[in-house]
Amino acid sequence: MLGFTFENVDITKLSPDQFAEIRKAVPYHGVICIKNQELNEDDLVLFTKKLGIPVLLPEALRFNNTKKEYPELARVSNILPDGTLIKSHKAAEYWHSDGDFWQPGQNYIFNLLYSQVVPVVGGETGFADLRMAYESLSSELKERIEDLEVIVCCDEIPDFKDTKPEDRQPDAYHRIKHVHAETQMTGLYIGHTLAKIKDLPQAESEEIIRQLVKEIERPANQYMHKWSAGDVLIWDNTSVMHRSMGGYGDSPRLLFRTQAFMSPLN
Numbered sequence: 001m002l003g004f005t006f007e008n009v010d011i012t013k014l015s016p017d018q019f020a021e022i023r024k025a026v027p028y029h030g031v032i033c034i035k036n037q038e039l040n041e042d043d044l045v046l047f048t049k050k051l052g053i054p055v056l057l058p059e060a061l062r063f064n065n066t067k068k069e070y071p072e073l074a075r076v077s078n079i080l081p082d083g084t085l086i087k088s089h090k091a092a093e094y095w096h097s098d099g100d101f102w103q104p105g106q107n108y109i110f111n112l113l114y115s116q117v118v119p120v121v122g123g124e125t126g127f128a129d130l131r132m133a134y135e136s137l138s139s140e141l142k143e144r145i146e147d148l149e150v151i152v153c154c155d156e157i158p159d160f161k162d163t164k165p166e167d168r169q170p171d172a173y174h175r176i177k178h179v180h181a182e183t184q185m186t187g188l189y190i191g192h193t194l195a196k197i198k199d200l201p202q203a204e205s206e207e208i209i210r211q212l213v214k215e216i217e218r219p220a221n222q223y224m225h226k227w228s229a230g231d232v233l234i235w236d237n238t239s240v241m242h243r244s245m246g247g248y249g250d251s252p253r254l255l256f257r258t259q260a261f262m263s264p265l266n
């Protein structure tokens with residue numbers, strides 16, 4: 001169920017049926033890969049606009065994308081636009097859902113990540129299926145989390161450290177038991193591994209999150225994507241969590257990312 005690969009398609013020249021097939025596959029498979037694409041910035045933005053409403057993140061969260069004409073793009077890379085390598089670069093090496101800081105419903109966000117430079121070692125992106133993680137909970141734990149909510153606070157998200165106060169969103173409360181509006185599948189939703197549970201003492205909140213993360217980290221619930229140049233990955237941040245698996249040392253790695261606010265299909 002987790003992951004699906006499309007080959008022999010060009011995302012700049014999809015028929016309406018091909019586009020619909022790809023769009024529909026994302027929430028069910030959690031993450032899909034489209035191989036061998038050759039895309040420029042305009043292609044990435046155009047395709048993202050077909051998916052939904054592009055997310056415009058504060059400048060600090062676009063990382064080193066300095067191109068003002070493409071505010072939809074983030075540069076996920078250890079190479080600066082001028083070619084300089086950022087030594088010992090580390091980012092996103094913890095399980096999270098992008099867009100968890102948006103309010104419930106608004107957090108139905110697809111990510112698109114396009115690979116241009118693949119490191120010679122490491123650099124995989126990991127995915128964890130939140131539906132499989134929910135299914136693997138004990139019945140006691142399912143019952144325990146039934147009505148619980150996580151609190152996602154921008155101040156606790158590492159990427160927000162360089163943003164301005166006005167870039168921060170109000171705290172978002174999300175039900176941990178998440179029924180997907182489009183697939184009707186039930187999954188876990190915790191946003192990120194340091195999120196706190198509403199109305200619970202710190203120690204109890206941490207203990208429940210620890211038990212949930214144990215299921216998310218079960219290898220049987222995961223897929224590790226080994227990048228090839230030209231891969232486009234699209235994932236649903238409410239069906240899967242993701243993280244960089246790191247391990248690329250100072251080997252160059254360059255990916256471009258866009259995000260789209262999605263509306264459930266009828």
Ligand SMILES: O=C(O)CCC(=O)C(=O)O
Nearest residue numbers: 076092124125243244257
């Ligand atoms: O670098 C990666 O593998 C993942 C980065 C990430 O978390 C993202 O693009 O949202």
Ligand SMILES: [Fe+2]
Nearest residue numbers: 092096098242
């Ligand atoms: Fe991310």
